[in-house]
Amino acid sequence: MPSKRQDSPNTARLTPTDMMQQYRRIKAQYQDAILLFRFGDFYEMFCEDAERVARELQLVLTSRPQGKGMERVPMCGIPFYRIDGYIARLIGRGYKVAICEQLEDASPTKRLVERGVVRVVTPGTLYEVGEGETFVVALLPTEQRVGVVWLELSTGEFFGTESWPAELPSLFAKFPPRELLLPAGQEHWTAELRSWMQRMPPVTVRDWSAFAPEHANAVLQAHFGAERVDAFGFYEGESVLRAAGALLRYVQDTQLEFLPHVKALRPYRPCDFLILDASTQRNLELTESLFDRRTEGSLFA
Known part of the structure; x- marks a missing residue:
């Protein structure tokens, strides 16, 4: 009898982490905006968003693994307490920004925190900073x-x-x-x-x-x-x-x-x-x- 084919590690399907899958699901809904993905005390950006924001705002571009055996993806981050100024700078350069928050508290028993976009900031809807009417x-x-x-x-x-x-x-x-x-x-x-x-x-x-x-x-x-x-x-x-x-x-x-x-x-x-x-x-x-x-x-x- 022919032996049963075994997939090698190189041909087996590679699966991103739960968090990266969550990020991709949310990002797919906001393709025309920079997605700020809340992760603890930081808002993280990945892939093309990370490269773009790092270039525009002169941030350090790093990377993180997206899954076991998978290539690393570009990443940069912004502290949550400085978010308003960075958003204003991105808006000033003509970008839209989708703010994705953690919708529940992190728990040791919960594998993945629920997240969702709570606001999309655009040049005509950023009223918190700047002079005059918007x-x-x-x-x-x-x-x-x-x-x-x-x-x-x-x-x-x-x-x-x-x-x-x-x-x-x-x-x-x-x-x-x-x-x-x-x-x-x-x-x-x-x-x-x-x-x-x-x-x-x-x-x-x-x-x-x-x-x-x-x-x-x-x-x-x-x-x-x-x-x-x-x-x-x-x-x-x-x-x-x-x-x-x-x-x-x-x-x-x-x-x-x-x-x-x-x-x-x-x-x-x-x-x-x-x-x-x-x-x-x-x-x-x-x-x-x-x-x-x-x-x-x-x-x-």
């Missing part, structure tokens, strides 16, 4: 006009308008976006905005279905209630409502929590105000100085 802005271009909606996460300000493309420079000079949200298929708007914006913010592209009238309206009604949405002053299906629903859903997805301080979507009507163009606002130094572009020394400081 707006994440959704744009929904239509045939001639553009639905524009702003959300300031720290205060809950949520307002929008429908404007002509030529009005965007003045609007963005008054309410500058830290992050822009666009529907898929409208990426050409990035080049259009870059042609006149002095500081182009990061752009996040969302599936067109997020801007669909039925989806956007359902998001708004679930958060505010159907009667409140009807009272906002926008007719159903208008580009502002569609952009608002997509923006609110995006913030819910990244913050992973209910947002009770976002209490209403209010219309912003430029006709109710004296509009100064972007050049005039800049030369008057209303929000930042001409010399070093800092808030200190501006009229509203």
Whole structure:
């Protein structure tokens, strides 16, 4: 009889540790973000994330085994008490950061601590550091006009308008976006905005279905209630409502929590105000100085 084939150590299937399998499962859900994986008193990063962060933040790059007999993977770490500053630096370089926490206390009898992402920090949702307001802005271009909606996460300000493309420079000079949200298929708007914006913010592209009238309206009604949405002053299906629903859903997805301080979507009507163009606002130094572009020394400081 032929002898039974025995797999050699080199051909046997190699299995990563439980922790590395957990890391990979979570990372697979946040491919577009740097995953900070809580491990005791540190947040660890592995593989491509580790290499990228070590390069950007000048951290020491080490490695760790991912399983018995398997190659080591790149790793770097950040102490938990210094996390805010490092996140701000990564956001300033245009990255998104997913914060993965330990959801239970470590126990000698438990082999693997449960972990999960509690927040995704993006350029438009990092409100803890920096000067001035932090707006994440959704744009929904239509045939001639553009639905524009702003959300300031720290205060809950949520307002929008429908404007002509030529009005965007003045609007963005008054309410500058830290992050822009666009529907898929409208990426050409990035080049259009870059042609006149002095500081182009990061752009996040969302599936067109997020801007669909039925989806956007359902998001708004679930958060505010159907009667409140009807009272906002926008007719159903208008580009502002569609952009608002997509923006609110995006913030819910990244913050992973209910947002009770976002209490209403209010219309912003430029006709109710004296509009100064972007050049005039800049030369008057209303929000930042001409010399070093800092808030200190501006009229509203």
